[in-house]
Amino acid sequence: MIDERRRSRAVAAVAAAALTSVFADATWAAPMRCGTEIIDVGASMAEVLKHCGEPAKREVEVQDVRSGNRVVGQTTFETWYYTESGLTHVLEFDQDELIRIK
Numbered sequence: 001m002i003d004e005r006r007r008s009r010a011v012a013a014v015a016a017a018a019l020t021s022v023f024a025d026a027t028w029a030a031p032m033r034c035g036t037e038i039i040d041v042g043a044s045m046a047e048v049l050k051h052c053g054e055p056a057k058r059e060v061e062v063q064d065v066r067s068g069n070r071v072v073g074q075t076t077f078e079t080w081y082y083t084e085s086g087l088t089h090v091l092e093f094d095q096d097e098l099i100r101i102k
Contacts, residue, residue, distance in 0.1 A: 030101060031101065032052075032082070032089050032091070032101050034048075034051040034052035034053075034082075035051065035052075037051040037052075039051060039052060039091075039098070039101070040098070040101070041098055041099060041100065041101065042097060042098060043097075043098040044096050044097065044098070045078070045093055045096050045098075046096075048080070048091065048098060052082060055080035055081050055082050055091070056081050056082060056083050057080070057081040058078060058079070058080050058081075059078065059079040060076065060077075060078050061076075061077045061078075061079075062074050062075070062076055062077075063075055063076075063077050075094060075095060076094075076095060077092070077093070077094055078092070078093040079091070079092050079093075080092075080093070089101060089102070090102040
């Protein structure tokens with residue numbers, strides 16, 4: 001009986017942690033509004049610039065693409081920052097595609 005309670009508590013704790021993780025990720029993926037347009041993951045840099053204008057700040061990083069221990073190429077990773085009404089939106093691009101909004 002005691003082992004069953006411990007197991008039930010452990011299962012509940014794991015389930016709660018999993019749900020917390022799911023909802024935490026959902027907040028990072030929220031779309032961003034620019035004027036009357038909605039910007040979401042999958043948008044191109046050109047689309048974001050067209051609807052939102054130039055970001056307040058840009059960071060560009062070239063990262064190695066690996067296959068196992070070998071470097072097989074490079075990719076450009078950009079982070080753009082937009083600030084509106086005291087709220088900062090962080091947009092992350094891999095190559096030309098928006099992959100994350102924070």
